[in-house]
Amino acid sequence: MGALPVKPDVLRRAVAELFTATGATTENAGLIAEHLVEANLRGHDSHGVGVVPLYLKSIAAGGMVLNQTLKPVADRGGMVIFDAGRGAGQVMGHRAMEAGIELAQAQGSAIVGLRNSHHLGRIGRWAEQCAAAGLVSVHFVNVVAGPIVAPFGGTKARLGTNPFAAGFPRAGAEPVVVDFATSRLAMGKIRVYRNQGKVLPDNALLTADGLPTNDPNDLFADPPGVLVPFGEHKGWGLALACELLGAALLGGETQHDGASDPAVINSMLSILVSPERIGTLDAFGAEMAQVLAWVQSENAEKPGQVLLPGQPEQAVRRQRMDGIPLDPATLSQIAQAASESGLKGLIFQNLAREF
Ligand code: NAD
Secondary structure, eight states, X not given: OOOEEEOHHHHHHHHHHHHHHTTOOHHHHHHHHHHHHHHHHTTOGGGXXXXXXXXXXXXXXXXXXXXOOOEEEEEETTEEEEEXXXXXXXXXXXXXXXXXXXXXXXXXXXXXXXXXXXXXXOTHHHHHHHHHTTOEEEEXXXXXXXXXXXXXXXXXXXXXXXXXXXXXXXXXXXXXXXXXXXXXSOHHHHHHHHXXXXXXXXXXXXXXXXXXXXXXXXXXXXXXXXXXXXXXXXXXXXXXXXXXXXXXXXXXXXXXXXXXXXXXXXXXXXXXXXXXXXXXXXXXXXXXXXXXXXXXXXXXXXTTSSOXXXXXXXXXXXXXXXOXXXXXXXXXXXXXXHHHTTOOOHHHHHHHHTO
């Protein structure tokens, strides 16, 4: 069964209406909808509207708090820390980056700690927000939702999929955006494989008994399967650094036992630098242009073979502006979650029926 193309605007309105109906302010519902649809637009369906059922369950269980405001808990030496009190990540992340951008533009750099937010979604979004303001940024994030990734050398789940992102603005071109989970596959990607009835690539998932598997259903079995880190010991090291920098250093929640939670809690350490304010803007632009031309030059006879991080998402975005393909399983999961929460979610029911 195929997928139904849905116009981004239609999807944004439908998602915003669901969150307004759950009690979010129009502005906050708009930020949530905008972020989720942008993830679909950029090809990351794992972090797009397919997470709505998870969010509705989390709101009902008190795991995600709508209309929360950032609470400043430290402001020292160019570093600010906010506690997000489990507020919607799309809102908390946006506000924390706004504060960090203002600080970095005033003093050249800023370190922003955002602790105990609900799911921050696609982390590259925060790098894009900084890049749009002319800032280079780096983001280390932990995930507390019950362990799901085994350490390198182990077979038992110990951490979350702890993502990392970095963004580099370019004059007259789209930014370079590095953005990935430190597991070989992000958890939401396994859900997408399952919903689309596809088998997983090798070396992404172990069964609960520690055996390699290509079946996405094994992740949702009882007991559940276990994801593995990307890049063997190196990905594992970065995953641990995300846990320690993203959360422990900020006094945020860490994943240190097997307890699971309907909420997905993210803490994030972001470093923002203004090349303009530190006086390297021209040199940075010129050196980066040379580096990017050089790294892509080897395959000059086959243009487009070496992609820069961020380019795959930018290309998918151009294609999907006319319609985001949504699969029937995702649509009916949203419709069902909406009705279980006492919401109408009519548009999703109608779309699901069109298959
Ligand atoms: P992925 O494996 O698709 O990797 C994406 C990164 O690789 C991007 O920077 C992309 O531009 C780059 N890339 C892809 N193909 C490329 C190519 N051929 N050449 C050069 N660069 C290329 O990403 P993922 O690990 O599946 O993560 C998906 C999303 O999930 C990310 O946005 C991440 O932030 C998000 N995530 C969020 C959480 C959370 O708790 N909030 C947890 C894990 C992941």
